[in-house]
Amino acid sequence: MSDDSNKMEQQSAVNSQPVERSAARMARRSALLLGMFALITTALLAVAESALSGRISQNAEAALLETLNAIVPANRYDNNLAQSKITLPADPRLGLSQPTEAFVATRSNRIVAFVMPITAAKGYSGPIQLLAGIYTDGTVAGVRVLEHKETPGLGDKIERRKSAWITGFDGRSLGQPDVDSWKVQKDGGKFDQLTGATITPRAVVNAVREALQFYAAEKTVLGDQYRERQTVQRTEAE
Numbered sequence: 001m002s003d004d005s006n007k008m009e010q011q012s013a014v015n016s017q018p019v020e021r022s023a024a025r026m027a028r029r030s031a032l033l034l035g036m037f038a039l040i041t042t043a044l045l046a047v048a049e050s051a052l053s054g055r056i057s058q059n060a061e062a063a064l065l066e067t068l069n070a071i072v073p074a075n076r077y078d079n080n081l082a083q084s085k086i087t088l089p090a091d092p093r094l095g096l097s098q099p100t101e102a103f104v105a106t107r108s109n110r111i112v113a114f115v116m117p118i119t120a121a122k123g124y125s126g127p128i129q130l131l132a133g134i135y136t137d138g139t140v141a142g143v144r145v146l147e148h149k150e151t152p153g154l155g156d157k158i159e160r161r162k163s164a165w166i167t168g169f170d171g172r173s174l175g176q177p178d179v180d181s182w183k184v185q186k187d188g189g190k191f192d193q194l195t196g197a198t199i200t201p202r203a204v205v206n207a208v209r210e211a212l213q214f215y216a217a218e219k220t221v222l223g224d225q226y227r228e229r230q231t232v233q234r235t236e237a238e
């Protein structure tokens with residue numbers, strides 16, 4: 001290689017060094033910016049998600065309270081019903097296969113009613129999920145359907161928005177009518193069936209009767225559990 005071409009190569013290597021250095025600097029800066037952008041986006045998403053989930057849980061609680069108040073009217077209690085809970089055992093009398101939370105209505109710190117999730121296993125199209133409210137004297141405060149797969153126009157009349165059938169439990173108890181009459185009329189009982197759909201109301205009547213029987217046998221245990229929880233909560237708050 002001639003001296004001239006050697007010099008030219010050296011010159012061009014010297015010239016390209018600042019270019020490479022500035023390219024590397026730009027790449028580092030871009031990577032840094034990208035990293036910061038990713039961090040900020042993740043943080044913003046986390047904030048948005050937590051705000052949203054807060055709103056969803058607020059909405060869910062408002063919806064729950066609306067259902068609870070349809071069962072136990074708000075003027076009958078003065079505690080935070082949606083947040084006053086006990087745990088029901090998995091018990092075939094309630095159709096529950098796992099421990100489930102129930103709600104306790106109190107007034108001036110005395111228990112007024114329990115609102116218990118129960119399941120009527122033998123609906124026409126599968127289990128029917130219900131909420132059953134029972135006042136401490138053993139009368140039904142009210143019953144509402146939470147979930148079911150019964151046929152539209154037939155079994156779905158157990159929903160309050162479809163018919164008033166479910167309100168037929170209000171004020172009933174194990175003596176009113178007597179326990180043997182806790183059946184649909186077609187089976188010799190006192191409860192209306194739905195036209196062309198006897199299986200659905202039969203399942204619901206059975207489930208409510210069993211819930212009342214559970215309550216009659218376990219009410220002391222349920223009350224004790226509630227009071228124990230209150231004591232624990234008070235001690236923790238102090």
Ligand SMILES: Cc1cc2nc3c(=O)[nH]c(=O)nc-3n(C[C@H](O)[C@H](O)[C@H](O)COP(=O)(O)O)c2cc1C
Pocket residue numbers: 124125150151152154155156186194195196197198199200201
């Ligand atoms: C497509 C179809 C859907 C039905 N859905 C229900 C239902 O949701 N609830 C119910 O109790 N019976 C339902 N039945 C009716 C039952 O099969 C059964 O005939 C009835 O409950 C018992 O007769 P009864 O209600 O006339 O006493 C349905 C029947 C058919 C053919």
